[in-house]
Amino acid sequence: MNTLNFSANQRFTLVLLRILIGWHFLYEGVIKAYNPSWTAKGYLLSASVFKPFFTWLAGDSLISSINMLNIAGLIAVGISLLLGLKVRWGCVAGILLLVFYYLAHPPFAGLPQGPSEGSYWVVNKNLIEIAALLVIYQFPLTATFGLENLFLKKNKTTVIN
């Protein structure tokens, strides 16, 4: 689909969505990176389904790599979406992380939900953010807002023509 046919408002809305998701990922990553005692262990050990898998991830041999990968993943996805750099890769990585979060504590009826600020059934914020990233994947709009403009610049006239 040629995004150039979009109105300015449509482009603005899609870019805004990308920036907000990028913001969220980056902040989640940074806050963990600067807190030396943060660990995903509790989150993984309290997983309500696929317990053996998540418990395995939380084991002594893996947990520090898991923590590092999670922090690096969050920050990389955040930067990618905010800067408009390799956005599709960022979306795929972001979706992957969110799928893990979703599966560890899926909001299915009958499963313990743990502390959360709302009530969910099947659909929760992780799932909505996954869907939002799918939208961004389809419409990265890096030409509208993003570093890739620098590299696209030389072709810009051609594209418009």
Add this chain to the structure above:
Amino acid sequence: MANDNNFNKWNRRDLLKALGGIPIVGSVWFAGADLAGDAKREKQFLLETLNIKATPPPESGPMSGKPLRVGVIGFGIRGEQLCRALGFATNGWLKEMQEALNNNPKDTRLKDFKAQENLNIQLAGICDVFDIRAEDFVASFNRDGNKVKRFKTHTEMINSGEVDAVVIATPDHWHAPMSIEALNAGVHVYVEKPMTHNVSETYTLRDAVTNNPKAVFAVGHQHRQTQSFLTAQDVIRKNILGHVSLVQTNTNRNDDNGAWQYDIHELASPKTIDWDLFLGNAPKEDFNLEHFFRWRKWWAYGSGLSGDLLTHDYDRINCVLGMGIPRSVTASGGIYTHRDGRNVPDVLQVNMEFPDFSTGGSQEKGKEKGMTFVYSATLGNQFDRGTVLMGHDGSMDLGNRISVYADPRSTKYAELIKEQRIETDVPIYQYDPAVSGTDAVTSATAKYFANKGLLWTYRDGKRVDSTFLHLREWLSCIRNGGTPSCSIKEGFDEAISAHMAGLSYKLGRRIDWDSVEQKIITKPGEDLDAALLGNG
């Protein structure tokens, strides 16, 4: 050159579109780093302000030298547990644990037992009035160079010259008579709680310990080895809580095992049980399997909630605060949850008053002094109420974990609370020795004990049976000198306080302690021991 020309066409709008994300990344990064840094600094500030040291107790000494010959008196539920802590498990238990492991690979009980340090002892003798148990002991432990002899009576064992030390895990009415006999014969003693069954023998036992300084005497309050309690002592030393006016302890159980309805062995009969020896100094009674296996339900052999379970809670707090014997005790309760013929209460509330005791304060001098220790128990509900030490400046929730909360009206933390550097609904200090491991607790009663720090503790992040550490400390004192952490002074405090609670329940009045005379104040013609142990 075409590219250069294009580049020249860049205007501010284009640059914003290309580089606009960079300041956002910078801002979000800075905000996150700043907030995390603040939180870290605040945490550091609080930790430095409180300065609580989570120190383990000094390790007990080496177990080298000639193997100590230990005799066991009483091989029931607790006797078996003590033997395992000493490194000896029955064939039946090993088999059961192997099956448990096969069913659940995460069950670490067998592994933990096998990993336990060798205490360099020989289980040389056994005394049990029930043949089946004594025979199980001999069959299980008479191997690998460990020669076991069964003695008919404890007197024979103590005077045989074949044991250096005895572990006493009998019904309560035998604790003191056996301990006294062993000490007078120069044999070391580890006796289960409660230390004694009545008031007068508490003094006789104290004399026996004093008169036989070479025999090492320990009471089985194993939680004194629990690391969280040593950390709690530091919380008190540093006056983190301010003046503690109230201590809340409790027992909450809601299962038959917790109410002492133990199994009756199918092979038990007058032929396999030496009934007269079981009775000892207890009132004469016809052979009664219920009395034999469920002796905790009768004052004649046990001591109900006050002797059986209050003693745990009292000693846990005495170990942290060192408040000693209360000035007065009032108690009330009844048999409300298990009306099965027992004569000890199953619901009991005890208030112990310490009007002169103080943990220190933060307000003007003279305003605060005195503390009440409350023990509240039911065997008909297992809602976990927690052990809480309540001070003017803070509260400490005490178990295997410790959480300290600042009080919203604290004098000491008023400024910090106002500046919002302390939130009163979030612990200002938390200590969890198990933070790197998860534990498998197998039953409601086990969970009850584990939460109180009575089952295990941690050393270097590794789970250790606290009974093992407690026995090891006793063995180390025998080998290397020193006094166990729970010896006659602590045992005397525990026994007298528990008996005062039992007496108050029985007599329906306040029981006072004369700290100068070191005596429970009696009314003319009152026989405290008869009142405490009678069936009334």
